[in-house]
Amino acid sequence: MDVDIRLVAEEEFPAWIRAIEAAFHYVPKDEDIAMERSVAELDRSLVAMDGPQMVGATAAYSLRLTVPGGIIPMAGVTAVGVRPTHRRRGILTALMQRQLSDVRERGEAVAGLWASEGSIYGRFGYGVAALSASFEIQRDRSIFARPHRSGGTITLVDRESAMKAMPGVYERLRPKQPGMLGRNGSWWEYRFGDLKDWRDGATEFFFALHRAEEGVDGYVAYRVKHDWKGLPKSVVQVREILATSAETYADLWRYCFDVDLIDTIETWGRPADEPLLFMVAEPRRLGLKLSDGLWVRLVDVAGALAARRYREDGRLILEVRDGFLPENEGRYELQGGPDGAECGSSRAEPDLVLGADDLGATYLGGVRFSTLARAGRVYERTDGAIARADAMFGWDPLPWCPHVF
Numbered sequence: 001m002d003v004d005i006r007l008v009a010e011e012e013f014p015a016w017i018r019a020i021e022a023a024f025h026y027v028p029k030d031e032d033i034a035m036e037r038s039v040a041e042l043d044r045s046l047v048a049m050d051g052p053q054m055v056g057a058t059a060a061y062s063l064r065l066t067v068p069g070g071i072i073p074m075a076g077v078t079a080v081g082v083r084p085t086h087r088r089r090g091i092l093t094a095l096m097q098r099q100l101s102d103v104r105e106r107g108e109a110v111a112g113l114w115a116s117e118g119s120i121y122g123r124f125g126y127g128v129a130a131l132s133a134s135f136e137i138q139r140d141r142s143i144f145a146r147p148h149r150s151g152g153t154i155t156l157v158d159r160e161s162a163m164k165a166m167p168g169v170y171e172r173l174r175p176k177q178p179g180m181l182g183r184n185g186s187w188w189e190y191r192f193g194d195l196k197d198w199r200d201g202a203t204e205f206f207f208a209l210h211r212a213e214e215g216v217d218g219y220v221a222y223r224v225k226h227d228w229k230g231l232p233k234s235v236v237q238v239r240e241i242l243a244t245s246a247e248t249y250a251d252l253w254r255y256c257f258d259v260d261l262i263d264t265i266e267t268w269g270r271p272a273d274e275p276l277l278f279m280v281a282e283p284r285r286l287g288l289k290l291s292d293g294l295w296v297r298l299v300d301v302a303g304a305l306a307a308r309r310y311r312e313d314g315r316l317i318l319e320v321r322d323g324f325l326p327e328n329e330g331r332y333e334l335q336g337g338p339d340g341a342e343c344g345s346s347r348a349e350p351d352l353v354l355g356a357d358d359l360g361a362t363y364l365g366g367v368r369f370s371t372l373a374r375a376g377r378v379y380e381r382t383d384g385a386i387a388r389a390d391a392m393f394g395w396d397p398l399p400w401c402p403h404v405f
């Protein structure tokens with residue numbers, strides 16, 4: 001494919017966003033472009049040029065990912081698009097090659113992304129490391145199974161107060177929750193951006209803070225989409241709900257479920273082990289659906305495996321297949337436990353054979369090797385190796401990424 005891949009210049013940024021959005025059949029306004037610029041890193045923003053025409057793009061954000069036992073740098077891949085006129089000619093493949101080699105040069109051991117379609121990124125070595133749950137429940141079906149008594153106070157606050165209070169809650173949870181990503185001020189603004197086109201006819205955000213004795217210990221940010229033809233049929237759309245205790249979690253959901261003039265409460269981006277399933281009296285009425293959330297790609301296999309902690313002490317020889325980044329391909333000896341890990345290349349016979357995408361899937365401790373073996377993706381060469389790998393890699397809590405980028 002005869003295209004030139006290079007960094008995008010500051011003055012080209014609006015045209016670059018328009019080119020990406022054309023791939024999504026969206027025409028951005030100036031305010032969209034300004035919002036994207038607030039989080040973009042131009043030295044990581046790539047454009048594919050066909051002569052004078054921008055025909056493809058990808059970019060990365062320098063993010064901080066919580067992994068089992070620590071926090072590491074992650075390249076957050078975004079802004080992936082190829083013009084409809086230039087698709088299926090290898091432009092994305094070329095962009096992915098260039099991007100992953102940049103990521104490696106920067107010393108980031110992992111890359112991560114949210115996918116528009118599940119079929120795109122496996123070939124580039126990404127695997128689904130964190131699942132994401134969504135649900136939609138009728139308000140009159142949202143009764144809890146156990147009696148609920150509120151343990152704090154909930155206050156509706158303005159945006160400015162919310163923006164000051166929410167990060168404190170987020171930061172209390174982030175260090176121990178694999179899959180969570182650090183957010184700076186621009187990211188908080190982006191996450192709760194209220195551009196008219198982003199609201200799809202719903203209200204601006206409402207912010208409710210939960211306070212217990214020690215101060216703010218939870219929040220919910222939601223919109224309401226009005227629908228009132230004779231009977232109230234409006235929908236509460238929960239964008240984010242975070243709580244530092246089970247009691248606060250229950251209080252905040254009870255608040256969402258009990259808002260008047262509402263018919264339905266809907267949300268997505270919830271954890272795979274969403275506790276609400278066990279809180280409501282009719283779990284089926286939650287209509288919980290699981291899908292792919294954060295995709296993870298190990299760019300430096302040894303570096304990534306050494307950077308996390310393991311639930312149990314153990315040693316594994318992993319044979320990794322990596323067609324897209326052949327420098328990763330080979331055998332690795334991993335020696336890891338709760339206090340640290342080492343990983344390097346090895347000539348020993350492998351315990352497990354698997355693809356880089358599968359290793360990416362298991363990396364955050366939520367996807368079991370045994371599940372992937374049953375899916376015909378991971379092969380056991382030494383008896384008991386899959387059970388050992390599951391005992392080592394598994395983690396509590398399950399990975400969850402509430403930050404979409």
Ligand SMILES: CC(C)(COP(=O)(O)OP(=O)(O)OC[C@H]1O[C@@H](n2cnc3c(N)ncnc32)[C@H](O)[C@@H]1OP(=O)(O)O)[C@@H](O)C(=O)NCCC(=O)NCCS
Pocket residue numbers: 023024080081082083086087088089090091092093094114115116117119120123
């Ligand atoms: C996804 C997208 C970027 C792919 O770009 P592209 O330049 O056409 O991709 P490539 O030509 O490099 O394709 C490489 C391979 O992936 C496959 N592929 C690419 N996009 C695919 C898709 N959406 N679904 C299924 N397969 C896809 C191609 O068929 C090709 O397979 P092959 O090597 O076996 O022939 C482009 O279709 C697009 O812009 N889509 C809309 C925007 C979007 O969804 N972006 C991703 C955001 S996360």
